[in-house]
Amino acid sequence: MQRRLFAEWLGTLFLLATVVGSGIMAENLAGGNVAIALLGNTLPTGAILVVLILVFGPISGAHFNPAVTLAFWIRKEISAREGMMFVAAQISGGIIGVFVAHLMFDNPLIDPSTNARTGPSQWFSEFVATFGLVATILGTLKARATAVPYAVGLYITAAYWFTASTSFANPAVTIARGFSDTFAGIAPAHVSAFILAQLIGAVVATLTFGWLLYTDGAKTDGEH
Secondary structure: OOOHHHHHHHHHHHHHHHHHHHHHHHHHHHOOOOHHHHHHHHHHHHHHHHHHHHHHHHHHOOOOOOOHHHHHHHHHHHHHHHHHHHHHHHHHHEEEHHHHHHHOEEEEEEEEOOOOOOHHHHHHHHHHHHHHHHHHHHHHHHHHHHHHHHHHHEEEEEHHHHHHOOOOOHHHHHHHOOOEEOOOOOOOOHHHHHHHHHHHHHHHHHHHHHOOEEEEEEEEOOOO
């Protein structure tokens, strides 16, 4: 369990260091072109997800995301106690990952975001983004478990661009990005609504794909 928790902590740290660090670098280099900055933020995020899931998947399952952990708890593949420890590791690792990015780019260590991300379209986008992420994981586990790292990386790369919220799809990521007044940040006052939409999306996706992928007399997926 210690190794599993450390894997979740370290993996989420590297995920947030990549999300925030690439956002800072992209904004610095884009010359005010927001589309180029977003692309510079998107590609490293999708790429690091593939790497992190390949590295940490055999240790902890590479959730890095309380919404994913919730999905596996609903499916009775992780206990409530283990799930809560996973979530604590993910949130703390994500916040430290933001601090790591800030130190690398000489930003203030704790710099609460002023980046407004709110409103029905943003909340619905987070529902869609998280529904799609959980669907991607569960569906790919059923079809070809070894493809999960690539499917998740590609899905997040796409979802950055087809959702109005740029697809946070992760409560730990959302909380951590509240500490960063950079391109990837979200104002702390807007964090809770994002998280609620994400958790609803995860629950709906888990129930939907539990039904969709159900096979009589057999479980619906491989190990994660």
